[in-house]
C-alpha cells in the first residue's frame with residue numbers, strides 16, 4: 001500500500017510519518033491522541049492546500065507562540081502587541097492576498113510560559129487544532145529551538161522575530177528569522193567595549209544553561225580577545241538564581257574594567273543590584289536580552305548608565321521608526337521596545353510573502369519568505385540570506401533616566 005506524504009502510519013508500534021520517526025508526530029500523538037494525527041490533511045499539509053479547513057475558512061489563520069507569562073513575560077507581550085498592530089493594519093486594508101485569495105487575518109496567540117519544554121505542545125496545538133498557515137515566535141532562542149523541532153518536520157513555516165542564536169534557523173528550511181544573529185551581536189559588543197569604552201580587561205557572567213547566553217558569551221569573548229582585549233574572569237549562573245554574590249566576588253577580585261552579562265532582564269537586574277552592593281562600579285554591558293521596561297523597574301540605579309546592544313532604539317532618527325512609535329503609542333499607551341518592533345516586522349514580512357505566493361500552500365509560502373529581499377522595516381532593511389537569517393545593523397543603547405537612549409548604530 002502506498003502512503004500519501006501527509007499520512008501517518010503505525011509501524012511496529014512506533015508512530016511514524018512515511019516510515020521516519022518524527023518528533024512532531026510523537027508530540028502530536030501525545031497531545032491530541034492518535035485519531036487526530038491519522039487524518040490525511042493535518043498535521044503535515046506541507047505541499048498541498050494549506051490545510052483544507054484553512055483554505056475553506058474565511059480567514060487566514062496565523063499563530064504566535066510566545067512568553068506571555070513567566071520570567072520573560074515582557075518579551076512575549078511586546079511581541080504580541082507588535083504582531084497585533086500589523087494584523088489590525090492589514091485587516092483595515094481588507095486583509096491579505098495569499099495565492100490570489102484575499103481574506104482577513106486571524107491571529108491565535110498561545111503562551112509558552114517562558115519555558116522551552118512547553119514549546120512543543122503549544123506549536124503542535126497551533127498547527128493541528130488552529131491549522132495556522134505560519135508560526136511567528138518565539139523570542140528566547142532555547143524556546144525557538146524546541147518550537148522549530150516541531151514546525152520543521154510538520155512542514156509549517158516559522159519566523160522567529162528575535163531569536164538570535166545561529167542554531168535556530170539551522171533546524172531546517174522551514175525556519176526563518178528577521179533579526180541578526182549572535183556572532184554579529186557579540187562582535188558589536190566587543191567592538192563597542194574596545195573602541196568606544198576603550199576597555200582592555202573585561203569579565204563575563206553568563207547563564208550556563210541558556211543557548212542564547214552561552215552563544216553570545218562565546219562570541220563576545222572570541223571577538224574581544226581578537227581585538228586585543230583580555231578576559232580576566234568568566235563566571236556562570238543559572239536562570240532564576242537569586243544569589244550571585246559568589247561569582248561577583250570572584251569577578252571583583254579580578255578587577256575588570258567592564259562586566260559583560262549576556263542574559264535576560266530579570267537576572268540582569270538582580271546581578272546589577274548585587275554587583276553595586278559589593279561596591280563594583282565598572283560599566284555594565286549586555287545584549288538584546290536586556291530589552292525590557294522591567295530592567296529599570298527592577299534594576300533601578302544599578303543599571304543606570306549601562307549599555308546594551310539591540311535591534312532598534314525608539315529614539316533613533318528614522319522615518320519608519322517615528323511612524324511606528326507613534327502608531328504603537330496610540331494603540332498601547334507605551335513606547336515600543338525592540339521586541340514589539342520585531343514582532344511587527346515579522347508579521348509584515350509574512351504578509352508580504354503571502355502576497356507573493358503563487359498558491360495558498362505552506363510550501364509556496366515558505367519559498368516566498370525565503371525570497372524576501374530589501375524590505376524596508378522598522379528595525380532596518382530586511383533581506384534573508386541563504387541561511388534564512390536577516391543581515392542588518394545593530395544599535396547600542398545606554399540606560400539614562402531609566403530608559404534606553406540611542407548611542408550608536410553598527411552595520412554588519
Ligand code: PHE
Pocket residue numbers: 075139140141142162163164165212288289290291338339
Ligand atoms: N535574542 C534573544 C534570544 O535569542 C531574545 C531577545 C531578542 C530578547 C530581542 C530581547 C530582545 O534569546
